[in-house]
Amino acid sequence: MNGEMTAHERVQIARNPQRPGIRDYIDALFPHFFELRGDRLSGEDEAILGGVALFHGQPVTVIGTRKGRTLQENLRANFGMPSPEGYRKALRLMKQAEKFHRPIITLIDTSGAYPGMKAEEHGQGEAIARNLYEMSALTVPVIAVITGEGNSGGALALGVADRVLMLENAVYAILSPEGFASILYKDASRAGEAAGVMKLTAPELAALGVIDGIIPEPQGGAHTDPASVMQALDEAIAAQLRELMKLQGKALAEQRYQKFRRMSAFERAELVRQPAARQENQP
Amino acid sequence: MTDVFARRRFRLRAMKKLMDNYLPADQLVACPKCLRDIPIAQKEENLSVCPHCGYHWPIGAKRRLELIMDAGKYREINADVRAGDPLHFPGYPEKLQKAREATGMNEAVLTATGMIHGHRCVVCALDGRFMMGSMGAAVGEKLTLAIEHAQCNRLPLIVFSASGGARMQEGILSLMQMAKTSGALRRFSEKGLLFISVLTDPTTGGVTASFASLGDVILAEPGALIGFAGPRVIEQTIGEKLPEDFQRAEFMMEHGFVDAVVERGRLRDALGELLLVHQGGRHER
Numbered sequence: 001m002n003g004e005m006t007a008h009e010r011v012q013i014a015r016n017p018q019r020p021g022i023r024d025y026i027d028a029l030f031p032h033f034f035e036l037r038g039d040r041l042s043g044e045d046e047a048i049l050g051g052v053a054l055f056h057g058q059p060v061t062v063i064g065t066r067k068g069r070t071l072q073e074n075l076r077a078n079f080g081m082p083s084p085e086g087y088r089k090a091l092r093l094m095k096q097a098e099k100f101h102r103p104i105i106t107l108i109d110t111s112g113a114y115p116g117m118k119a120e121e122h123g124q125g126e127a128i129a130r131n132l133y134e135m136s137a138l139t140v141p142v143i144a145v146i147t148g149e150g151n152s153g154g155a156l157a158l159g160v161a162d163r164v165l166m167l168e169n170a171v172y173a174i175l176s177p178e179g180f181a182s183i184l185y186k187d188a189s190r191a192g193e194a195a196g197v198m199k200l201t202a203p204e205l206a207a208l209g210v211i212d213g214i215i216p217e218p219q220g221g222a223h224t225d226p227a228s229v230m231q232a233l234d235e236a237i238a239a240q241l242r243e244l245m246k247l248q249g250k251a252l253a254e255q256r257y258q259k260f261r262r263m264s265a266f267e268r269a270e271l272v273r274q275p276a277a278r279q280e281n282q283p
Numbered sequence: 284m285t286d287v288f289a290r291r292r293f294r295l296r297a298m299k300k301l302m303d304n305y306l307p308a309d310q311l312v313a314c315p316k317c318l319r320d321i322p323i324a325q326k327e328e329n330l331s332v333c334p335h336c337g338y339h340w341p342i343g344a345k346r347r348l349e350l351i352m353d354a355g356k357y358r359e360i361n362a363d364v365r366a367g368d369p370l371h372f373p374g375y376p377e378k379l380q381k382a383r384e385a386t387g388m389n390e391a392v393l394t395a396t397g398m399i400h401g402h403r404c405v406v407c408a409l410d411g412r413f414m415m416g417s418m419g420a421a422v423g424e425k426l427t428l429a430i431e432h433a434q435c436n437r438l439p440l441i442v443f444s445a446s447g448g449a450r451m452q453e454g455i456l457s458l459m460q461m462a463k464t465s466g467a468l469r470r471f472s473e474k475g476l477l478f479i480s481v482l483t484d485p486t487t488g489g490v491t492a493s494f495a496s497l498g499d500v501i502l503a504e505p506g507a508l509i510g511f512a513g514p515r516v517i518e519q520t521i522g523e524k525l526p527e528d529f530q531r532a533e534f535m536m537e538h539g540f541v542d543a544v545v546e547r548g549r550l551r552d553a554l555g556e557l558l559l560v561h562q563g564g565r566h567e568r
């Protein structure tokens with residue numbers, strides 16, 4: 001429905017403060033949600049929200065980034081920029097899901113991992129790396145949904161999934177368009193132009209084989225009619241889960257690993273290969 | 284935010300100048316730490332370590348392997364793998380061409396097999412002169428192929444990191460290499476094989492947040508900058524200047540993320556010792 005929009009316009013919609021947040025998705029899709037806190041190592045990071053719930057009667061673990069609804073919540077959640085404690089809590093809950101054979105649903109909306117002193121001292125890089133490492137071998141289904149912004153390793157740390165879905169106006173990128181423009185054009189104000197070449201919109205990422213499905217949004221964006229988006233997301237997750245529940249254990253982990261293993265784009269100095277040759281492997 | 288990136292850019296440019304410095308010339312070079320002038324020949328002889336203050340200059344991948352491997356010998360694998368231009372990013376092919384000419388390498392990582400103190404292993408080294416040692420899809424592929432080669436042949440793996448992080452010009456595909464290399468290491472580890480990660484100046488961004496942080500043993504060269512976010516970005520976030528030792532190898536060791544800080548001159552022997560204790564790292568399972 002939003003087919004005519006530019007990448008820059010989608011970035012603006014993805015960041016709209018009126019856009020549904022993780023609590024809205026949980027309230028709509030995951031009854032009996034019970035929040036679980038802390039990484040059992042050193043702390044609790046409110047930028048990540050996680051817990052157990054039911055989805056269509058099926059026990060699931062839900063984990064996502066939280067920006068907060070009010071200014072006070074924004075501050076406590078560090079505006080949705082997680083710290084190592086948050087990523088380690090997420091990993092703890094994922095391992096717990098594995099123990100109880102529960103599928104995992106992650107909801108991603110973050111401008112990136114928090115670039116602060118404490119975060120570095122506590123191993124931000126290690127925490128993200130550890131999640132990528134462990135998620136690649138989880139023996140339960142993992143579905144990731146990018147609902148708003150998914151920037152950098154801070155988003156990927158919840159994104160190593162069997163299926164990666166995106167809302168139609170969500171964006172997923174190596175870096176914010178502002179950061180990208182600053183580095184490559186030496187001018188952050190050229191963010192709109194950067195967004196145009198970064199291939200960060202859902203249709204572009206689907207074409208590259210990086211994501212597996214797009215959840216349609218109403219004209220103007222998800223905030224104009226949240227109920228319709230919740231409905232569409234509910235159906236999409238249910239459909240993917242039905243497929244994934246057919247596979248189990250190591251076979252599932254192997255399929256997930258191979259999906260990322262195939263994300264290549266390179267040449268042999270003589271022989272030329274095609275980028276992201278995933279088309280023949282579409283699920 | 285503009286300011287953050289402007290300052291980061293300045294730092295990157297300064298670093299690039301520094302790296303260009305070690306191209307051969309029979310003249311003096313100033314140590315960036317103690318500012319003393321050192322004859323290039325003396326600097327080379329001293330493994331690009333300042334004889335006065337111990338500053339470790341970044342070194343290229345070929346030089347790295349020559350210093351580490353028995354008799355300086357190794358056999359390169361997948362030397363022909365190099366970046367395409369998957370996003371059709373304006374100016375990227377030209378940039379790659381320049382980097383290839385400047386370094387004589389096809390990509391920012393050299394992958395090889397060879398011996399260290401008589402132990403056969405797979406060794407990879409990123410080269411900071413090649414687009415800041417950044418990881419795009421070809422670097423991710425070469426590393427993954429090296430991990431798979433080590434796994435197939437039950438060999439230990441050693442990776443020397445020197446990188447600004449993920450390569451911007453390949454966008455999301457660069458980001459995906461973080462998941463790819465980390466997943467490959469998870470499978471490698473399941474086979475009971477040894478991975479030693481050596482962090483050199485600088486190791487930041489998406490490289491720190493993937494394979495570089497996943498070693499069974501993590502070593503670092505003295506003074507190496509190691510972190511996820513760059514120091515200038517952090518300074519901008521917190522609004523104050525960072526202490527000089529912040530994110531340095533010694534600091535990372537104190538905080539529990541590095542097993543040992545090892546001088547360049549002792550690195551080869553340290554790796555030899557670790558391989559010996561792991562009985563060559565060729566465990567069967």
Ligand SMILES: [Zn+2]
Nearest residue numbers: 314317333336
């Ligand atoms: Zn010096």
